[in-house]
Amino acid sequence: MGTSDIMDDLILNMKVVYARAYVRLKGLLREPHWSIAEVIIPLLSLSAYVYMYTMLNAPAEYMAFVIVGGAMLAFWSNVLWGMSAQLYWEKETGMLQHYMLSPASRMAVLLGMAVGGALNTTLRSISILLVGTLLFPVEYNLIDINALLIVFLLTITALYGMGMLFASLFLLYGREATHIADLLQEPIYLFSGIYYPVLSSQIFSQAVKLVASIIPLTFGIDAIRLLLIMGRGIGDVTLHILGLSLLVAILLPLAYIALRRMEEISKRHGRLTLRWQ
């Protein structure tokens, strides 16, 4: 394969990334009520938890913990429904076969979904944070914005790496895809500490913290809370950055291997065009 072939391949796949990401961004305007719903719905449940902390007379920073957690929750929902279950839905709507017939890399398709989803969800997440901050009397204490950006980007990369891995695994699923995605909601909220601190809490054992650390959201939310609410610096989140970097280094190659393997199995079992299983 010559240099020009590699360049052609690269340009083609960059176009695929752009095209798939474009769909996600266009979707913001095409179905505006979905975007509004995805801001309002998390606000409903996070408001309930803010009131619950108020009822318990918990310190004010707990309200901010809930709002930050609720804002980050948008990413997990997008990873589950917009990444993991996506190839199943593409199969249901008859689009998957077109991806398979095209010369584009499947990873480029997944990357495009991830980039579009991440941009789209960042807007929603910021909206949740802003509205939550307007609704409730919370205070932030950010002193290291660079550390916050590093942690945020690493969290998003690791999360969408996990989404790409799940998307490959979901390729094999039929009707169970939506149920499995559904099942990955509350247990993940429970372990990743959407509404309470996990890694910096004395309530949880080291074993629980270790299990929770497999989820990028756990490291991400904990570090963002330390930086944004507790006024800490990069030195206090070094472990989080290392953990997230490790997850990125593991999840992305694993997603690539899983996608090749699952595609091969799906082709052998004739599942790529199978609907209504």
Added chain:
Amino acid sequence: MAVVDGVHKMRSVDTYRTVRAVMQGIWLGWKVESNWTNPFVFLTYLIAKPIASVILVGLVFVIGSSASGISDSSREDLFFYTFTGAVFFIYPATITISLAYLVHEDRAKYEALKHIYITPSSLKPYIVGRGIASAINASVSVVVSLLVGSIIFSNYFALHLPIHASRVDYLALIASIPLGVAAFISLGMILYAINLVTFKLQYSLSEYTTGILFLLSGVVFPSSMLPYPVSLIGEALPTTHFLNVVRASLMGYNAYGSMAYLLLSTILMIVIALIFMKRVESIARIKGTIDRKAEY
């Protein structure tokens, strides 16, 4: 005399058909909701999700109360309030979500809605049947979550539910379940009707509904904490009265005041659902939305 006999016979045939449609709705609901996997995975699915939600609420309580240092006596009472709210909220959440998705499932996914619609029985008994199937699944989740949750919180966090078997008002507790289920099925029927004449709303509509109910019904905090007049909306919801009856009956308090409100709000919800469904059905036939296929 022959005319009266004929009318009676027709009525009994109608009743028989309605009951049969409800039963078949239950059977189909059970099949569709459970046969996507093997029984072990289904049972895990049925149990893991609600248990996780209940433990999540419990952990918010543990962490919040530890941070505030509230006294032990009020701690157990508040824990009882939030824990039972989270457990019994499984009923409205499961029923409304399953009925809100039903149109999408039957119309777009399996393309079966038109076939159900043209049967001699009405669509409503079928919806009721599907709602009852969800209520049965929810009952399993409620019982398991109550048991597992109370074991976890009493063993690991020394939080004991102040429920004494001898004090529980079983009659009120047992009566509250079918009443609550009837109200939630009616609410689900309203969502079903909205989905019948709209498209792509099934996910957001069900999430909005459960989110609003979770916030306004006094599930994890009393609805009186909400700003006025939002708190008034909470007081009018059947979910609020359902949870009040459940809590009062478990504690052995007088639950019949709340029961009267639950009965009233359930009757009101049933009437609204039936009127709304009837009106929407005719709109759906005029607009031709009953057999519309594409809605992704």
